[in-house]
Amino acid sequence: MKIANSHSRRMPSDRAIIFSNFAIGYTNLRKSLKNRETIILGIESSCDDTSAAIIRGTEVLSNVTASQKIHEQYGGVVPELASRAHQKNIIPVVDVALKNANIDKSEIDAIAFTRGPGLLGSLVVGTSFAKSFAMAMDKPIIDVNRMYGHVLAHFIDEEGKDKPEFPFLCLTVSGGHTQIVLIRDYLDMEVIGSTIDDAAGEAFDKAAKLLGFPYPGGPLIDKHAKLGDPSKFTFPHPQIKDYNYSFSGLKTSILYFLQKETQKNEHFIQENLDDLCAGIQHTIVSIVLGKLKKAAKALDIKHIAIAGGVSANSGLRTALLEMGEKENWNTYIPKFEYCTDNAAMIAITGKYMLDKGLFADQSVSATARMPIPSQLNK
Ligand code: ADP
Numbered sequence: 001m002k003i004a005n006s007h008s009r010r011m012p013s014d015r016a017i018i019f020s021n022f023a024i025g026y027t028n029l030r031k032s033l034k035n036r037e038t039i040i041l042g043i044e045s046s047c048d049d050t051s052a053a054i055i056r057g058t059e060v061l062s063n064v065t066a067s068q069k070i071h072e073q074y075g076g077v078v079p080e081l082a083s084r085a086h087q088k089n090i091i092p093v094v095d096v097a098l099k100n101a102n103i104d105k106s107e108i109d110a111i112a113f114t115r116g117p118g119l120l121g122s123l124v125v126g127t128s129f130a131k132s133f134a135m136a137m138d139k140p141i142i143d144v145n146r147m148y149g150h151v152l153a154h155f156i157d158e159e160g161k162d163k164p165e166f167p168f169l170c171l172t173v174s175g176g177h178t179q180i181v182l183i184r185d186y187l188d189m190e191v192i193g194s195t196i197d198d199a200a201g202e203a204f205d206k207a208a209k210l211l212g213f214p215y216p217g218g219p220l221i222d223k224h225a226k227l228g229d230p231s232k233f234t235f236p237h238p239q240i241k242d243y244n245y246s247f248s249g250l251k252t253s254i255l256y257f258l259q260k261e262t263q264k265n266e267h268f269i270q271e272n273l274d275d276l277c278a279g280i281q282h283t284i285v286s287i288v289l290g291k292l293k294k295a296a297k298a299l300d301i302k303h304i305a306i307a308g309g310v311s312a313n314s315g316l317r318t319a320l321l322e323m324g325e326k327e328n329w330n331t332y333i334p335k336f337e338y339c340t341d342n343a344a345m346i347a348i349t350g351k352y353m354l355d356k357g358l359f360a361d362q363s364v365s366a367t368a369r370m371p372i373p374s375q376l377n378k
């Protein structure tokens with residue numbers, strides 16, 4: 001029996017086959033879930049963070065992440081070292097997640113893991129762990145697209161925070177992605193705009209490198225920008241069609257500008273560091289929010305969310321809230337812990353996939369590229 005490996009390639013009949021494979025187990029699971037919430041173990045290892053989380057329903061019981069410091073000295077993530085560190089971290093991280101949640105592994109209903117997108121070697125570690133654990137424990141597995149996770153992190157219970165109403169737009173800004181996603185339902189998403197070259201986080205990190213900051217420099221730009229004048233140095237905005245982005249031109253213009261100025265004054269960067277950071281941050285934030293506003297207007301959507309590591313940026317958060325007030329939006333910004341790569345967002349996506357019976361089988365493999373398929377649930 002041939003079972004398709006990719007959601008994007010899975011035709012309804014393939015899914016029916018997978019469903020029939022799991023039908024008996026799934027029916028038993030549904031029965032046992034009748035009077036209680038699902039307990040899911042989430043595993044995320046797409047880049048340089050090894051994370052495991054336990055959720056019950058939409059409540060996070062634990063979310064444990066081991067970050068990898070080793071990459072700092074190389075100025076970026078080294079894939080081979082990331083894979084090795086994941087191998088070292090994954091079992092202790094899952095163990096701590098279970099302990100913190102006060103859950104025995106036998107109580108888990110399903111294991112959700114990041115299948116993609118990300119670094120292949122890193123993804124393979126999480127995927128292999130999930131498959132082996134599931135086989136040993138006789139539990140079902142759910143293969144999650146991380147980009148769904150970033151969006152669905154907004155549905156994790158957080159005290160005092162509302163959850164977005166459908167349809168909403170989510171701006172996903174991270175080191176690897178810059179996307180505007182239209183969300184019609186939990187698993188019904190469409191990317192309506194994305195970067196054609198660098199991601200917003202990459203733009204922050206590359207600009208930071210030019211200023212002499214260590215990797216990842218995004219948070220350091222943020223820190224210095226707070227003390228600087230954003231209008232002292234301005235950089236051009238790219239002219240890209242529709243709701244798409246481009247950041248590679250910005251990096252080049254910063255590079256040429258710094259080369260020109262440091263030829264005149266070798267201390268130019270040190271003397272103007274705060275203002276340079278403020279100018280760069282202001283430019284990236286206004287590029288990112290400009291397209292978001294355009295999309296929200298065109299689609300007449302008033303519920304706007306952000307996700308991904310760059311949504312930690314204080315300039316972006318403030319500007320989004322200001323824009324939201326002016327445009328009469330309801331804005332949603334998740335807790336920082338759920339913005340960067342984390343297993344809680346994978347577990348909650350697993351919950352919504354489990355509700356639809358969307359399981360994977362043991363033939364599933366990690367995939368570096370995994371676009372958001374539209375209308376997965378149909
Ligand atoms: P990915 O896993 O796709 O690389 P993450 O979601 O882990 O992305 O986010 C990491 C990215 O977020 C890095 O590019 C980092 O510089 C950026 N970042 C994190 N915090 C900030 C901040 N306060 N300001 C700007 N960029 C930030």
Ligand code: MG
Binds near residue numbers: 047048049175
């Ligand atoms: Mg990351």
